[in-house]
Amino acid sequence: MKAINKLKYIGIALLGFMLQSCEKDMEELASQNPNSPESLKSEWFLTSAEKEFMDNMWDEWINARTGMFYAQYWSATAYTEESRYRIRESVNRTFWRAFYSSLIDLEEAKSLAQQEEGTQNKIAIANIMKAWAFHVMSDQYGALPLMDALNPDILSPSYDSQEAVYDEILAMLEMAVNNLDETGESYGSGDLIYGGDPTMWKKFANSLRLRVALRMADVNDAKASAVFTAVANDPSNIMGSNSDNALFPYQTANPNNNPINENAKTRTDFAVSETMVSYMDSLNDPRLAIYARPAVNTGTYIGLEYGLSNAQATAIPNDDVSLPGEAVEAANAPGIYMLYSEVCFMMAEAHARGWGVTGSGPQWFEDGIRSSMEFWGVSDQAAIDSYVMEQGFNDGDWKNVIGTQKWLALYMQGLQGWYEFTRLDFKKVTGEDLIMLPAAGSMDPELSGIFPQRMTYPDEEYTLNEANVLGAGAELSSGDSKASKLWWDVF
Template identity: 20%
Template sequence: MKNKLFYIPLTLIIFMVGSCTFFDLELTKDPNELAPENANPDYVLNQMQIDFKDFLNNPDPSNWNGVNKFGMEATRMINVWGGTYENAYTPTEFDAVWTLAYEGLLMDAHTFIPVYEANEWYLHSGIAKVLQAYVLATLVDFFGDVPFAESFDASNLNPVADNQSTIYNLAITYLDEAIADLQKESKAVPSNDLFYNGDASKWITLANTLKLKLYLNLRLIDKTNSTNQINALIALNNFIDEPDEEFLFRYSTTEVNPDSRNPHFIYNYLNGANDYMSNYFMWTLYGEKNNIDPRIRYYFYRQTLTSSTNFQELPCYGTTAPNHYSPEMPYCTLSDGYWGRDHLDDDGIPPDTRRRTLYGIYPAGGNFDNNNGISGNSGDGLQGAGIEVIMTQSFVKFMLAEASLTLGTTGDTKTWLMEAVQNSIETVMDFGSAQADPLYIPTNAMITAYLDEVSTLYDNATNEQERLEVITKEYYIALFGNGVEAYNLVRRTTFPSNLQPALLEAAGNFCRSFIYPAICVNLNSSIHQKTTFATQVFWDTNAAGIIQ
């Protein structure tokens, strides 16, 4: 890893932190913790970046609950237990992301952005505003109305939730402010920028790309404004379109002080698998098309090459699929050792930790699947030196394809689509090139066959909705590892239309938004817990119940 990770114990306020957490007003400062006036502003930015990464993918083995995990579960990239949606999640599961946002990054940004601006550390302030905007928008995407305006007033222990659209607009404003700051001459450069090594131009490119993402989400409620704003961004021509501009967090092989390996690797390669891959998502790459997806050996590593016929290992073996499953829907297991679980399967855990399919080399830093069929361990593959995939050039092209189709924005829809798919394949293969076995690297003919099939699917679509589903399915596949964008994509488009249903036909409401964290509703009398997962965020105007 090219950088050291600084964990600075910053207690930036005494009384109220975040939006729903408060501390005893009679307590004095812990002398072992830093007050704002004593904290190094440069190190604070480093801590904001660490909190941001943990907000996405929390490495704490006792509470592995970043927003990417929740989004991947909802969209069937990985399995989620529970039987029903209401049983799948408890409020405490969301405490970690809430705390990292409010007690961590947002509080640090609120406290130190004025410090950066006063000292003309514009690169620091610009970076902080980009991260602040991303987190605010994501909180809305996942929870709906959330507090912000009153969140940092130490005299107010019960800040009210702000209107979602107000916060979204504020996030866009912060991105514009960030761009303005990043264009100024800065008197300081971050000593340890974990993403772009202090390159202001790349942070500007990211800010423009995030504006594209937000305006695309808003297309359902304000088509005209989204069209105009996205066209203006296209004319500006400053999106992520090069590998070194991609917004990634790069993990390392460091095991202690701190453990800097990809959490997916830590959670699944050290002592056997903890996660189950989704049977549906593996089938999407392995069996849905005529051609196997070229990325499959990079996404997944099989610990066995055969599917079990042992009821003790695979409790669903020999049983029939539920009546509400369509004939083509995968059930129980796939062939050739692709060993996962069905959506919301809440059966007990059999002795299969050394049999389940694992995360592969991309993005977790695990093994390339070279047909060995042996158990994964801590010394395998990239040994955890994976990446957190936040925004890539292929994601941009998929978004532009969707915008072109649904809004009529500048550019040819199919060209954007095909470039996006090819770019995704190239990115994944390049990441795994050092470990990929030449015998199993997809050939040019295999890649061309896959691309030709996608092209044919698009050409054969007879209306906009069918074409949108082709774009959505390919974007969905490319998003492996990024639950934030997958969750938004599925709600924004209502596709893929063939998402695997829960095993129980009466599984309750799909999570159109998530329930509030316990740390919020238990400590803030202004916010009341939701009574249903069916509550839609403000930009999601699609029909109720359309996603199962």
């Protein structure tokens, strides 16, 4: 493993102290100098990776201006270029760098764990995070450097096909689950997601296996169904309630508050899209009052049309439209790795595909809606019951029925909402389009009349790793373009 420079070691140590100080005796901390730590701990690198992954995926750039726009949860109140599919290459570059940097932290955590108690569980947990990260990256770009990526002796890592990346992710997750010892030593407070609990990590890892399997269902049904059913037929293997959610616990003050909160302190860049507001309003969805604020000037929920020009957007006063809800912009709003509601909708889809998993499709569908309501704090049980009764499960139209409700439940998980739309191409259950093309048109000439299917590779890959990135681009249907479909997207 490539040595990390001294400044990064110091930064990791400081982060470990800051985020874990509430769990430690202050006298012990006072006796240690984080600027010259006597020994590094694997949990500090896990802490760093968990926070850096979420900070970079949840910020105003990747989450808001990419995921939340492409999934059409939000619209831009100004600077509308991203909502019209023109990216800022510096943002794309930063996302790529940040994820690979955090992957290096995980490798260092694994290396240090070899010298500590709880080695087996610590390595398994780091590998689950590694699999999660590669899955996000692969669904963002397609083929990736994976096998060679973290080898310091390889300066120009080759790209593995997305199919190969998926195979490796599934193998990593299966091995990690098999290696988790639910009675053994593990991480403690340094694991900010589950406190090192092997049982919880097993449920998260297995639920991720369901997500990976389902994404590849249309291109390899036999393998997808085999992986899915092997995991899902024992419900104790997977998330079973909102208490199992994989969340990052943001705090109330900078630099540990939710990145969306930090942006909202000084700027009003985002309004809830007309797409979402009008659809939720038509369904009498009680989550609307949580997802959005009423427009100041009318006291009603008014979405902002998606993909306006800068001139059109800035001509609309912010007080005339619904801004994101207080709960989603709260300083301590958690970052989401995965929710139980997604597991429920995946189980419902498996039933619709005829995979023969436990339970019933309609019940899993209902459980997905109810668990989403619970997570977002909807307390009116009568409103929930009424809503559930109106959302009938229909095997014959499952892509639209499950797709739209899953999209609503994935709110704030912008990237996942976008990936699910490109996979299912869902519409309203009435057959009308839900996701709309930008009102002012695309600013990417390769996306005329179509939605983004992926992100292009960062520009610096063409400087640092030209031969390999050119080879990866050549394998795509339209080259290295946002119009090229991912491996698993065959419809």
